[in-house]
Amino acid sequence: MKRWPFVILAMVVVCLIALPYLSSNYFVRLATFVCLFAALAQSWNFIGGYAGYPSLATAAFYGLGAYAGAICQNHGVPMVLAWVIASVVVAGFTAALGYAVLRLRGHYFAVGSIVSVELLRLSLSAWDSLTGGGGGLNVPIFPGGPQAVGQLFLYVMLGVALMTLAVTIAVDRSRLGFGLRCIRQNEDAANAIGINTTLYKIIAFVLSGTFCGTVGAIYASWTSYIDPTDSFNIVLTLKVPVMALLGGAGTVFGPAVGAATFVIMEEVIWSNFLEYNRAILGVVIVILIFFLPGGLLNIRLRRRAGPQEIAK
Amino acid sequence: METQILVNGLVLGALYACIAVGFSLVWGVLNIINMLHGSLIVLGGYIAFFAYAAFGLHPFLVIPIAGALVAALGYVLQRFAINRVVTQPVLTTLTLTFGLDMIMYNLMTVAWTATPRRITLDLGRVEVAGLLMPVDRLAAMLLAILLTGLLYTVLRSSRIGRAIVAVRMDRDAAALMGIRVPEIYAITFGIGAFMAGASGCLMAVVYPVTPNLTGLFIGKAFVVCVLGGLGSVPGALVGGLALGVIESFAGHWLGPQHALTVGFALMLVLLLVRPTGLMGVRGYE
Numbered sequence: 001m002k003r004w005p006f007v008i009l010a011m012v013v014v015c016l017i018a019l020p021y022l023s024s025n026y027f028v029r030l031a032t033f034v035c036l037f038a039a040l041a042q043s044w045n046f047i048g049g050y051a052g053y054p055s056l057a058t059a060a061f062y063g064l065g066a067y068a069g070a071i072c073q074n075h076g077v078p079m080v081l082a083w084v085i086a087s088v089v090v091a092g093f094t095a096a097l098g099y100a101v102l103r104l105r106g107h108y109f110a111v112g113s114i115v116s117v118e119l120l121r122l123s124l125s126a127w128d129s130l131t132g133g134g135g136g137l138n139v140p141i142f143p144g145g146p147q148a149v150g151q152l153f154l155y156v157m158l159g160v161a162l163m164t165l166a167v168t169i170a171v172d173r174s175r176l177g178f179g180l181r182c183i184r185q186n187e188d189a190a191n192a193i194g195i196n197t198t199l200y201k202i203i204a205f206v207l208s209g210t211f212c213g214t215v216g217a218i219y220a221s222w223t224s225y226i227d228p229t230d231s232f233n234i235v236l237t238l239k240v241p242v243m244a245l246l247g248g249a250g251t252v253f254g255p256a257v258g259a260a261t262f263v264i265m266e267e268v269i270w271s272n273f274l275e276y277n278r279a280i281l282g283v284v285i286v287i288l289i290f291f292l293p294g295g296l297l298n299i300r301l302r303r304r305a306g307p308q309e310i311a312k
Numbered sequence: 313m314e315t316q317i318l319v320n321g322l323v324l325g326a327l328y329a330c331i332a333v334g335f336s337l338v339w340g341v342l343n344i345i346n347m348l349h350g351s352l353i354v355l356g357g358y359i360a361f362f363a364y365a366a367f368g369l370h371p372f373l374v375i376p377i378a379g380a381l382v383a384a385l386g387y388v389l390q391r392f393a394i395n396r397v398v399t400q401p402v403l404t405t406l407t408l409t410f411g412l413d414m415i416m417y418n419l420m421t422v423a424w425t426a427t428p429r430r431i432t433l434d435l436g437r438v439e440v441a442g443l444l445m446p447v448d449r450l451a452a453m454l455l456a457i458l459l460t461g462l463l464y465t466v467l468r469s470s471r472i473g474r475a476i477v478a479v480r481m482d483r484d485a486a487a488l489m490g491i492r493v494p495e496i497y498a499i500t501f502g503i504g505a506f507m508a509g510a511s512g513c514l515m516a517v518v519y520p521v522t523p524n525l526t527g528l529f530i531g532k533a534f535v536v537c538v539l540g541g542l543g544s545v546p547g548a549l550v551g552g553l554a555l556g557v558i559e560s561f562a563g564h565w566l567g568p569q570h571a572l573t574v575g576f577a578l579m580l581v582l583l584l585v586r587p588t589g590l591m592g593v594r595g596y597e
Contacts, residue, residue: 054403100584107345107402111534112583115576118531122573234527238410241403279418285411289397289404 005253009165016158020151028150032222034263035157036215041243041255042164043211046204048241049250050177052184053201054106057097057113058240060120061212062219063231065090067124067131069217070139070226079142083217090213091206098205102198105187114237121232136227139220153222160218164211165256171207172252180204184250246288248295257296317560319443323453325556326549327514330456331529332536333463333548334507340543341480341500342398347409348389349533350526351416352505356382356512357521358420361429364516371431371513372455378513379506386505391498398497413526420523428520452514457549459510463503464545476500480543531572535579 016035020028040058047055068089072082101112124131131137142149171177179200182190191197220226239262241249247258262284269280335349359378360371389412397404437446467473478486479496487493512521519525532555540551555575563571 048403054401054406104583107339107343108583110345110402110406111538112580115534115580119573119576119580122576126569126573238407242407245407275422276418279415282411282414282418285407285414289408289411
């Protein structure tokens with residue numbers, strides 16, 4: 001792996017750390033969203049990019065994490081411990097779901113994963129006593145005023161995004177990453193040459209779900225209010241793969257780059273064309289599919305990754 | 313009481329079948345999960361609403377017009393956009409149709425606002441053997457079954473229908489037999505859109521017309537397709553009726569808020585144990 005991506009990454013991290021001291025709360029909030037979606041897109045990349053399984057369950061993990069974290073906090077669990085518990089809950093859920101739906105392929109897997117989002121949304125909305133139903137759930141507001149809270153959550157989200165990136169690099173260089181790439185190219189062949197495809201897919205799925213759960217729990221603490229339609233959002237579940245595709249699915253830095261590009265673009269569109277924001281995002285998706293099928297980073301990375309993969 | 317619930321479920325189920333049959337056809341033949349389907353249904357509903365508001369036309373009379381207009385839109389979209397990526401993996405095609413759906417949803421919201429519009433046709437109720445049925449729902453159900461039957465006949469006995477079945481069974485062999493596959497894809501998508509537009513007219517009688525219902529419709533189409541088995545017209549009918557009855561009974565026994573949950577849960581279970589659906593048919597034979 002070349003050195004320049006890490007130099008750029010270090011510069012970006014330094015800028016983000018300095019941001020709260022240099023600019024207004026608006027940009028801090030925007031930067032937090034960039035980190036949030038970067039973490040989600042990097043997590044999706046494990047199953048969707050490396051293993052090539054079109055998972056549309058991101059919102060299920062994210063929403064479940066948000067609810068698990070919020071419920072823990074409302075029962076007096078300290079914030080950070082609540083995030084950890086939420087991640088563990090989501091990891092368990094993902095393992096169980098993955099054991100079931102990863103046997104499906106292609107379209108059936110996509111539909112199975114998208115249905116898990118709806119199923120969780122409906123179940124949690126119906127479970128009034130625990131989740132507050134459709135009315136949503138309040139989470140204790142973190143003390144310290146908007147400025148300090150904004151800064152704290154930017155750093156926390158940045159930390160999670162960097163964690164997903166670090167795990168991606170580890171996976172990319174390991175047997176697991178190689179096995180997942182084999183599964184993407186030809187699952188039957190991968191199975192035949194001795195890769196435990198079921199295990200590898202479940203690991204990728206759990207990695208993908210756990211971080212989404214963490215991000216969801218942190219989001220709940222950050223905004224201090226969650227509701228079922230916002231947490232289990234079908235648009236979110238499709239937006240995250242689009243970000244990863246935009247940057248380049250199955251690459252190390254692609255999803256984060258795509259997420260940053262997408263969030264900033266979305267913000268500009270929101271502020272200028274409020275009424276047509278959804279249509280313009282649709283146009284962006286169409287353009288992406290037709291003219292950038294490999295993503296922003298892929299042409300260069302593919303040339304570089306070629307000999308490297310053979311060497312492995 | 314139980315019979316009444318069963319009949320209510322069957323009436324609802326026939327409408328679900330009509331919603332899903334076009335979606336199922338496109339999925340089965342083109343191998344595309346068409347996220348646009350919900351918006352196409354709502355577009356059909358709007359055409360019915362405006363025809364009713366402007367000319368006082370009954371929504372059932374508008375079915376051919378609305379169907380043809382939506383079919384033309386579908387044909388153009390498939391011919392010039394979706395055909396370019398139709399052989400790519402599911403994520404690409406699904407994302408593309410979702411992008412197109414976002415555009416359409418947004419345009420409909422801006423043009424006609426999200427305010428629900430309702431067509432009020434009070435045709436009264438009929439009572440048969442102690443069962444009470446609103447006439448408009450009953451008529452919508454009969455039309456839904458009629459349309460589904462019509463589609464079945466077209467696929468079975470027309471030249472185009474045979475070509476569609478051939479493409480579904482084996483694309484390459486069909487191409488070798490002289491069938492122009494891209495053209496058949498566009499026509500199939502057009503037929504799917506026709507069914508969407510037509511069911512939009514039927515739904516306009518039962519539900520208010522608003523872009524916010526697109527998600528509900530597409531969710532129903534998913535469940536019906538998996539329940540009934542992919543790409544088969546009788547399968548969609550069985551799946552639709554099954555879903556209608558299940559929702560109706562689940563709503564009665566567990567409360568209406570759980571009716572949807574039961575449908576989705578059942579679908580997930582069925583997906584795992586029997587991905588070919590209740591009627592595991594291979595083609596449109």
